Amino acid sequence: MTAPGPPDEELSRLAELHGVATSYSPSPDRTVAAPATAVRAALAALGIDASTPQAARSALAARERELRERLLPPTLVHWADAPDGPPALGALPAGTRLRIETEQGETRAAAEGLPDGVHRVTASAPDGRTAEARLIVAPARLPTPAGRSYGLLVQLYSLLSRRSWGMGDLGDLAELATWAGRTGGAGFVQVNPLHAAVPGAPTDPSPYRPSSRRFPDPVHLRVENIPEFAHVEDRERVGGLLERAERLRASVLDKGALIDRDAVWELKREALELVRDVPPGPGRQAAYADFLAEEGQALEDHATWCALAEVHGSDWHRWPEDLRDPRSAGTARARAELMDRVDFHSWLAWLTDAQLTAAQRAAREAGMSAGIVHDLAVGVHPGGADAWAQQEYFAAGMSVGAPPDAFNARGQDWGLPPWRPDRLAASGHAPYRRLLRALFRYAGALRIDHVMGLFRLWWVPQGQPPTEGTYVRYDADAMLALLALEASRAGALVIGEDLGTVEPGVRETLQRRGVLGTSVLWFERDWEGDGHPLPPARWRADCLATATTHDLPSTAARLTGEHVELRDRLGLLTRPLEEERAAAAADTAEWLALLIRLGLLTGTAGVHSPPAEEAEIQAVHRFLLSTPARMIGVWLPDGVGDRRPQNLPGTWDQYPNWRLPIADAEGRPVTLEELAASPRLHALIEVLRGSPGQG
Structure with missing residues (x-):
């Protein structure tokens, strides 16, 4: 089959004037033409007809005239x-x-x-x-760290205490931040996106495909911390709910069950329906009224989608036709008929916002310089609330992904509809600004997933493989300016996840404006030279430096080679097992040798015993401390030797992504209380606090 051809001259000029790329560079020494079909599809999603040479010629003339006049x-x-x-x-x-x-x-x-x-x-x-x-x-720059700090990185759902209802919650987050700040001197706790999920059977557990990025998910609520909970009259029913919560918690912590988000939400929803029947005090009622007024149309739309989803399912494309338009008369009638449910979901958003604010307040009161670092996902689910309420801002028929590169020859399709840069610009980027304001209300810092998306995104036409896409450019200057404006007003830091392929100049622009980058130890090599591990003095200062992330093997798994064995069991290896083992062992050995040469590790290389592994993990973090990085992140599961990644890219039902509690080296779930008492975690924290000593 013949590959799709490149765009002709007129189509290329038209694409250029609308920010649609006609080529891309998967590596510095190679440029690939984008398929003309992808260019035409991207232009069509921007409302530009380029389906024929004549149509493209007319559209080009119209665009040139528009820009000229x-x-x-x-x-x-x-x-x-x-x-x-x-x-x-x-x-x-x-x-x-x-x-x-x-x-x-x-x-x-x-x-x-x-x-x-x-x-x-x-x-x-x-x-x-x-x-x-x-x-x-x-302002010229975003706020930057006043000094140096370390913090904990954790997927909140995985952090169960003896009080949570089957998954980690906002009460656990506040407790962790208070403990880490007061006892460990930590400056921040970074969590996964807490955006509202798309309900389903089962719900997609990935926090990176949310229904809404604007509003948080009430599944994270600590129900007992809602003031009205104590005044529910039916105490027998409350007791029954608490018993069910205990069984749900025990199934994960004591019986090895996976985290079941749907079961947790079913239980919490039942409890919250009871709590809602308790009349709030006048002060609480006034606070709720203020929240409704402040959030306005956006909250009403979100709550309406939630209410309609309870009746018609969670994909608005399959709703009755008159309900697919949030501004239709049919939607207005349905909203009036479902007003009680709309108010319920608005109330849930208020409760969750309040507990998020309380968690940040607890972190700052514990002495944390930043507090809670929240995560902004790169996009939203096509069937969710944001895609329904903001249809005019999304590119119909397109999906965000990544082009083919050295790590994935087939490219990636993330299934997320992209924002239209033209509609964003025409509105002054209003939806983006409202999103930032909402998140900065309770964030001491914000991590932006795939921060390169502020500059350009890879658009994949619906029904096409990700290899048949192209880049579409955004007004990065405006996006960064709004980021600087809102972050400065909130006094918050911004961390950009800039791993992978980054076009020239992007990291420099982000650094100039005060956006911190992300540096992961195993990827920091002298790629332009001999390929050896990058010595600490050559690391960049304006970054969050870590040993691993939620998408990568834990440090213990990498040191022992268990990540290779896991991928082999799941059939994910692209080379024979022995080759993969040898390559992984050589990579690890090279890093350990550097740690020994730097005096950060003594007498453990090649010795696979628990004390040696613990010493190696400590040495890895001593290395991070020896770099100039302004922020050092510690993957919390590394503190107890957890072997399992929270997410294994390339898998769906083969691996329990996003459903694992934090566990020790033997795979036994570890509670928040046990983490706080763990000698192994305390020893690692002492390293991060700068205590002397060698491995």
Whole structure:
């Protein structure tokens, strides 16, 4: 079969003017043409007809005329470190009148001295042309760490205490942060995305395919911490719920069952329905009313989707046709009929927001410099609440993924609809800004998954393999400016997950604006030189440095080679087992040899005993401390020798992704209380606190 051909000259020019790439570079020395079919599909998703040469020619002429005649682009950016003078508004005709309405409520006729914010600019030219644009005035850099700190990385669901109901919750998060801050001197706790999930049978357990990124998931609630819980009148029923919670918890901690999110939610939902019947005090009622007013249409849409999903299922594409439009008369009628359920889901969002805020407050009161680091997923589920409520901002028929590269020759399709850059720009990136504001309300720092998506995303046409996609560019300057503006107002840090293929200049731009990168030990090699492990002095300072992540083997598994055995059992190896074992052993041996040369490890290399493994893990973290990295992250399961990854990319039902509790080296689940008392974890924390000693 003949491969799809590259775009012709006119199609290429049209694509360029709409930010659609016609080629990409999987490696610095290689450029690949994007298929013309992918380019046309991406343009179609942007509302541009390029289906025939004549259509492309007409669209090109229209776009060139639009750009030539417009007074202002839809979004303008002015950074505080720009050269002196007013924000650059472009080459406006002589005599053009300006009207600027600032975010602070002022009206001005000139752009000098504008405060930080998102302002509305209206231009009126003498020839009768008018234009309106958003002007983002942003601080030069995001907040950066005042000093150096270490913190714990954990998937919250995996952190069960003797009080949680079958999975880790926000009470456990507050408890962990308080303990780590007060006892261990930690500066932060980083968690997985806590976004609202798409309900299902079973629910997709991945926190990276949420229904909504704007609103959190109430499955994380600590029910007993809701003030009204103590006043539920039916104490017999409450007792029954608590007994069921104990059985659910014991099934995971004592009987080896997987975390069952659906069972947890079924139990919590029943309890929350009881709690809701308790009248709140006047202060609580006023606080809820304020939350409803502040969140407005976005919360009403989210809660409406949740209520409709209870009746019609969790994929809005399969709902009755008049309900697929959030602004239709049919949806308005359904919302009125389901108003009690809409209010229930709005109330759940308020409760969850309050407990997230309480967790951050507990972290800061425990002395943490940053507190809770929340995770922003790269996209949302196509059938979920955000995709329904914000349809005009999503590219229909497209999915986000990754192109073929040295690690995955087939590319990746993540099944997430991308935002339309044109619609974002026309709105002043309003949905993105509202999302940031919501998250920064309770985050001391924000990790942005696949931060390169602020610059460009790989769009895959529906029904096509990910190899048949292309990149589409976003207004990174505007996205970064809004990030700097909202993070600065919140006093929060931002960490970009910039692992994998990154186009030239992106890391430098992020660093210049204060976005910290992510450096994982096993990937830090001198790739432009001899390929050996990168010595600590050559690591970048503006990063979060870690030994592993949720998508990678634990440090114990890597040191012992157990990650190779796991992949072999699941049929995931691409080479014979002995070759994989040898390559993994050589990689590990090279790192251990470096640790010994640096005096960070003595007398353990090649000795596979529990004390030696513990010493090697400590030495790995001493190495991280010897780099200039501003933040050091410790994968919490590494503190007890957990062997199992939380997620094994390339698997679905072959491996229990996102459903494992933290466990020790023997696979026995470890509670939060046991973690806090673990001599092994305490010894690792002493290393991170800078205590002297060698392995």
